Amino acid sequence: MTIGPLHVLLVDDNPDDRALVRRVLGHEYPDFHVREITGAPGLDQALAEGGFDLVITDYQIRWTDGLAVLRAVKKRWPHCPVIMFTATGSEEVAVAAMKADLDDYIIKSPDHIDRLVVAINVALNKALQQRALLEAELRYRGLFDGVPVGLYQTTPEGQILDANQALLQMLGYQDLDALRVHNVLNLCVHPEGLQRLQDKMLRQGGKTNGFVAQLRRHDGDIIWVEVSSRVVNDVTGRVLYHEGAIQDITERRHAEARIHHLAHHDDLTGLPNRVMFKQRLEHAIVEAERRGRVLAVLLLDIDRFKTINDTLGHGVGDGLIQLVAERLRICMREVDTVSRLAGDEFAVIVPDLAHAEDAARVAQKILDSFAYSFRVGEYELFMSASIGIALFPLDGATPETLLKNVDTAMYHAKEQGRSAYQFYAAAMNAKAFERLALENALRHALERNEFLLHYQPQVDLESGNVIGMEALIRWRHPELGMISPLQFIPIAEDTGMISPIGEWVLRTACLQNKEWQDQGLPPVRMAVNLSARQLRQSNFIYTVAQILQETGLEPRYLELELTETMLMQNAETAITTLNAMDAMGIDISIDDFGTGYSSLGYLKRLPINTLKIDRSFVSDIPADHDDAAIAMAIISMAHNLGIRVVAEGVETAEQRAFLVEHHCDAMQGYYFSRPLPADEAARLLVSSLAG
């Protein structure tokens, strides 16, 4: 029943009994070897050496007893079977021995020889099975811990059950216990990814291969790993655990990233190269299309770069390219892509433009940055560049057409002479020029005193008295004459110039109103239009307070006009600012009402005094029934909320009659008066006093 010769340790003082055991063994096992132990040193040595398959011991032994032998054997060789073969034992001895893991207990008597044979067979069989199991386990453990791949077992919930040496090392843990406190999810940098993996695994019949994830090591470092895992079921199909292999691919990822960077960037400047530029452009086009925005591609070519290269050498040329790259990087925003396409050619993607003309501003900014010289080694170089501009969607819908057209535009810029930009679409050049010229002129308009205010009276519909004035800004351009606020306010908003301009309007209007009051004219409310940007300014409310104090105008004679859209876009700050204004005693009115999408519930929560029905609803009443209905609805709704209603753009007697009939509070419009210069507005106030 055993492999090779059977080795037996025999502990017995009696030579006859020893001979008996030998006989029994010889009968059953053709090849056996008995080591007879007759003293304590012999036992110690045998135990130290090992290599026996079975121990047969007497109970009563001169130099010890069978229980002590049993314990000594089991302590050193727990899997070795021990049989007690004795004539002198008792029941107590037998029980104590069985508790100490004795395999069998046989009374020495001729009748029991058969039983000894059976006991030996059973004990050896059991030991053999155990040994096979143990050895398999050892072999498995050796393999488990020896492979250079991380291996693990977890519960289906992710609790770690087992991990091999390679995995412990990979994750930086000393021993399994330190790792076992974790759920796999704790180790994952993106646990949701693991969740997806598990779902996928279950869908695929319990297996996945090559799932890439990031794990957090014990020391906090992040590593990239590739995981293959499977679900292990028992024979009844119940899930026992999950197991898998993990490979550290951090090095590989880094190498890949380096290769990717090399393939997508320009060596000299570190900027994205043509390959990457095209990818970014494709992506930007998709985004612009989705959001309905304009996108510009700028192509810059350094003027006379060839001369530098030819006369000063390539080293200087390269240095110059690097400096230009640096300057472009500084000029552009984070979201713009600056790349070097070839030689001295740079391309820029400017996504998300509000107006196509803004691309010209960007180009101008780049050209302006060339105003400073470039210092390369001992040379100070004065350079300029030519820029072509192509727009999506106007000039092309694909990267290829945009690149082709921007190239054409750049050549047109070159033809213009140095330091110029050109749009691909010729019409854009004029438009951009006009806008930029306007923008430049606007920059000086304040200091050159080119702004003035006109005032349009608001009339009480019941009494016919002038109860208010709206200040409307005018720009008297030295060459172009009067320019409508509709034309320049948006530019002022875009460039931030609206803040000083708006402040000027506010101060001038307050000053004017105070002056009229000081002259003894009937006091009226002065309405001033605000822009979204002013409302967003955190210190706006202080500016207002300061101006009121400076001019001495009482807050109740000031009304600030905001549009619905402005309120909706800045809901959070708007509420705070509006409440502060209300607390100061300033009136607030909603301009152009009906054109936005304010919710009534929202308006109700705001301290609003006046709604101004937009001109578009007034112009066709009473003939247009829809408009008439809307106007009536606005009036009654506002009155229900305790809000005053002013109709804008009243031009005819019919419109006025309709508004009177439906209890609108006041009107403003050409029917009564156009916006007037200050002196004429004052005269109107005088006559209203007389009337």
Ligand code: C2E
């Ligand atoms: P708004 O605040 O709705 O001003 C009313 C506009 O309607 C004024 O145009 C006024 O001249 C015009 N209007 C008044 N009555 C009639 C009428 O019976 N018929 C017609 N067809 N039009 C009439 P304006 O002065 O050109 O101003 C246009 C817009 O520019 C203003 O609309 C306002 O939104 C803005 N604005 C004017 N001044 C300022 C200012 O100082 N600051 C800011 N942020 N915006 C201003």
Ligand code: MG
């Ligand atoms: Mg207004």
Ligand code: MG
């Ligand atoms: Mg209006």
